[in-house]
Amino acid sequence: MPEKKLGKQTVQLKKPPTITAAASIVGPKEGKGPLARYFDQILDDELWGEKSWEMAEIKMVRETLAKASEKAGMPVGNLDYILAGDLLNQCIAASFGLRESGVPLFGLFGACSTIGESMSLGAMLIDGGFAANVACITSSHFCSAERQFRFPLELGSQRPPTAQWTVTGSGCAILSESGTGPYITRVTTGRIVDMAIKDQNNMGAAMAPAAVDTIYAHFEDTGLPHDYYDMVVTGDLGRIGREIADDLLSSNGISIGNIFNDCGIMIFDTKQDVHAGGSGCGCSATVFAGFLYDGLKSGKLNRILLVPTGALLSPTSVQQGETIPCIAHALSIENNLVSS
Amino acid sequence: MPEKKLGKQTVQLKKPPTITAAASIVGPKEGKGPLARYFDQILDDELWGEKSWEMAEIKMVRETLAKASEKAGMPVGNLDYILAGDLLNQCIAASFGLRESGVPLFGLFGACSTIGESMSLGAMLIDGGFAANVACITSSHFCSAERQFRFPLELGSQRPPTAQWTVTGSGCAILSESGTGPYITRVTTGRIVDMAIKDQNNMGAAMAPAAVDTIYAHFEDTGLPHDYYDMVVTGDLGRIGREIADDLLSSNGISIGNIFNDCGIMIFDTKQDVHAGGSGCGCSATVFAGFLYDGLKSGKLNRILLVPTGALLSPTSVQQGETIPCIAHALSIENNLVSS
Numbered sequence: 132m133p134e135k136k137l138g139k140q141t142v143q144l145k146k147p148p149t150i151t152a153a154a155s156i157v158g159p160k161e162g163k164g165p166l167a168r169y170f171d172q173i174l175d176d177e178l179w180g181e182k183s184w185e186m187a188e189i190k191m192v193r194e195t196l197a198k199a200s201e202k203a204g205m206p207v208g209n210l211d212y213i214l215a216g217d218l219l220n221q222c223i224a225a226s227f228g229l230r231e232s233g234v235p236l237f238g239l240f241g242a243c244s245t246i247g248e249s250m251s252l253g254a255m256l257i258d259g260g261f262a263a264n265v266a267c268i269t270s271s272h273f274c275s276a277e278r279q280f281r282f283p284l285e286l287g288s289q290r291p292p293t294a295q296w297t298v299t300g301s302g303c304a305i306l307s308e309s310g311t312g313p314y315i316t317r318v319t320t321g322r323i324v325d326m327a328i329k330d331q332n333n334m335g336a337a338m339a340p341a342a343v344d345t346i347y348a349h350f351e352d353t354g355l356p357h358d359y360y361d362m363v364v365t366g367d368l369g370r371i372g373r374e375i376a377d378d379l380l381s382s383n384g385i386s387i388g389n390i391f392n393d394c395g396i397m398i399f400d401t402k403q404d405v406h407a408g409g410s411g412c413g414c415s416a417t418v419f420a421g422f423l424y425d426g427l428k429s430g431k432l433n434r435i436l437l438v439p440t441g442a443l444l445s446p447t448s449v450q451q452g453e454t455i456p457c458i459a460h461a462l463s464i465e466n467n468l469v470s471s
Numbered sequence: 472m473p474e475k476k477l478g479k480q481t482v483q484l485k486k487p488p489t490i491t492a493a494a495s496i497v498g499p500k501e502g503k504g505p506l507a508r509y510f511d512q513i514l515d516d517e518l519w520g521e522k523s524w525e526m527a528e529i530k531m532v533r534e535t536l537a538k539a540s541e542k543a544g545m546p547v548g549n550l551d552y553i554l555a556g557d558l559l560n561q562c563i564a565a566s567f568g569l570r571e572s573g574v575p576l577f578g579l580f581g582a583c584s585t586i587g588e589s590m591s592l593g594a595m596l597i598d599g600g601f602a603a604n605v606a607c608i609t610s611s612h613f614c615s616a617e618r619q620f621r622f623p624l625e626l627g628s629q630r631p632p633t634a635q636w637t638v639t640g641s642g643c644a645i646l647s648e649s650g651t652g653p654y655i656t657r658v659t660t661g662r663i664v665d666m667a668i669k670d671q672n673n674m675g676a677a678m679a680p681a682a683v684d685t686i687y688a689h690f691e692d693t694g695l696p697h698d699y700y701d702m703v704v705t706g707d708l709g710r711i712g713r714e715i716a717d718d719l720l721s722s723n724g725i726s727i728g729n730i731f732n733d734c735g736i737m738i739f740d741t742k743q744d745v746h747a748g749g750s751g752c753g754c755s756a757t758v759f760a761g762f763l764y765d766g767l768k769s770g771k772l773n774r775i776l777l778v779p780t781g782a783l784l785s786p787t788s789v790q791q792g793e794t795i796p797c798i799a800h801a802l803s804i805e806n807n808l809v810s811s
Contacts, residue, residue: 133551133648134600140575142601183791211473212660220560221785222580226663230796235480235660237588238783238798240562240578248577252592259599260474261482279787308473320552320575323566443578445561447619451523456570458578 138352141319148257149310152203153420158299169421184274191301192228199303211262214249244441245269246416247460254315270301271411293333296405302416313427317463319349325456335372341457343379366415366439367395369408394418415439478692481659488597489650492543493760498639509761524614531641532568539643551602554589584781585609586756587800594655610641611751633673636745642756653767657803659689665796675712678780681797706755706779707735709748734758755779
């Protein structure tokens with residue numbers, strides 16, 4: 132077994148990287164939600180002076196990276212790598228948003244799990260001795276996602292109660308080889324789980340088994356007590372998916388209901404008419420870069436397991452009658468190294 | 472500077488991973504080209520018994536992984552990670568092709584540079600102590616790519632002389648921490664270069680500056696003599712892009728015309744009516760897994776610099792009048808460790 136491997140899916144970092152800074156920019160609806168004060172910037176409108184929603188999303192990526200780099204006190208040019216991806220076809224939000232950066236880029240696709248994937252790989256690149264500083268960034272935009280995955284917004288299609296609302300937002304974390312934490316201490320990489328759900332308006336149900344698979348693997352691989360974390364927080368299962376995941380975990384002997392939260396539930400108020408909750412690459416990315424990072428820095432949270440979740444479907448796969456393969460990547464993020 | 476970094480974009484691997492096995496499956500047209508005998512399997516038709524071209528591409532990914540794993544004498548379940556991506560929206564060839572694998576997956580998007588990106592990250596995961604064995608796999612399919620990026624095939628659109636032909640094929644490399652080579656010794660990660668080309672039927676010209684940027688960085692970072700390699704081989708610049716890249720390199724003091732080749736030129740014969748050459752994620756992946764890997768194993772080649780190239784555009788970005796950002800990732804692959 133490789134030196135740093137703890138079990139089938141988990142590695143333990145020997146020199147855990149610090150999350151030096153995090154930044155987020157969100158849309159107006161997210162800015163009216165309960166986490167508003169944790170975001171760095173709230174846009175007045177979905178276009179942000181651009182000619183298209185895609186261009187607005189691209190601008191969010193560019194500006195979020197700039198903001199994170201400013202907060203880290205580190206010029207973008209000092210980054211060794213950027214790891215980035217998004218939901219748009221051919222990941223154009225990342226590629227176009229980062230094209231002026233001049234930094235070596237690894238483009239990723241993990242759907243809404245991408246911030247987990249990018250922080251996992253970024254942490255390993257630093258721990259492996261390949262990088263001193265990396266940026267991990269993702270985005271999503273309600274309007275660009277809706278017209279790409281579902282229907283033109285102008286159609287005013289009615290959304291079923293199981294549907295989730297794609298977060299408009301970009302979140303970025305800067306990881307560094309030295310620093311005072313919070314640290315990324317362990318990485319549990321997800322495998323694809325497909326329980327044959329076909330309803331693209333019920334992604335929470337589709338993704339819940341993947342989240343459960345990864346959380347279960349994490350506890351199996353590490354042997355940590357199930358109450359080890361202050362919070363186990365999935366990406367965008369929403370209310371329905373979280374309930375399914377909680378049930379599945381319990382029936383597998385992992386009862387974490389009291390510490391189990393979901394970024395898609397946290398980011399919107401139930402009064403905001405988002406049905407089952409928020410979703411999108413930007414969901415876990417902005418909630419982590421905003422609320423969760425603030426909680427860690429202030430000591431309100433000391434240990435979290437962040438589990439961004441992704442549904443790996445496309446309009447083509449849906450049209451061809453396919454089921455929805457899903458994935459979830461987990462990261463232990465801790466203020467204290469002695470305890471790990 | 473991080474321990475293993477050689478310069479701005481390059482890292483030197485301390486325990487260079489071995490490429491234990493490589494496998495490729497290609498379509499009928501590729502099977503009539505000059506490299507036919509190096510591929511593991513040549514399909515009789517583009518559908519391979521499936522109901523859609525996308526499903527055929529998915530099957531290629533699944534079967535190519537199975538073949539590579541068989542050649543490596545290693546069950547798929549023994550892999551620590553799979554790193555995979557493709558050209559389809561939301562990378563469904565990779566996600567669906569690998570969903571039964573049960574192996575932790577990092578989904579990537581680097582367009583046609585993806586095999587370079589996956590082998591770069593895979594090599595670093597092994598060298599960093601996180602994995603003993605990883606699979607790096609990508610695919611493309613002429614029919615699924617054409618209808619996604621350009622026009623319905625049924626339209627019979629005329630292709631301009633600068634156009635390239637998307638390779639139908641999937642290529643996979645298995646990397647391992649121990650073995651007798653060929654070894655991945657250095658990794659030069661590309662950054663985005665956009666020289667404002669807008670013509671999606673002239674991707675070679677769009678990608679050439681990115682290839683040049685990475686090759687230039689590789690020689691700058693490593694200080695290696697420009698004639699160090701037996702072959703410097705780009706992914707899919709095609710005839711036009713290769714000529715531009717050769718000119719740009721020469722004007723920057725790097726005269727490697729006699730050892731500079733391109734997978735997009737090698738894979739098809741000029742008589743095959745592919746205009747400027749081959750392209751697609753499957754182009755560099757199958758040429759590497761077939762011809763180049765065979766050359767390394769047989770000793771005909773001892774040191775190559777593999778430089779897969781990618782154009783990070785989407786139909787949406789083209790429709791919105793955007794230029795084409797491009798990227799190239801380079802890997803030193805060598806039979807002999809003492810020489811490096």
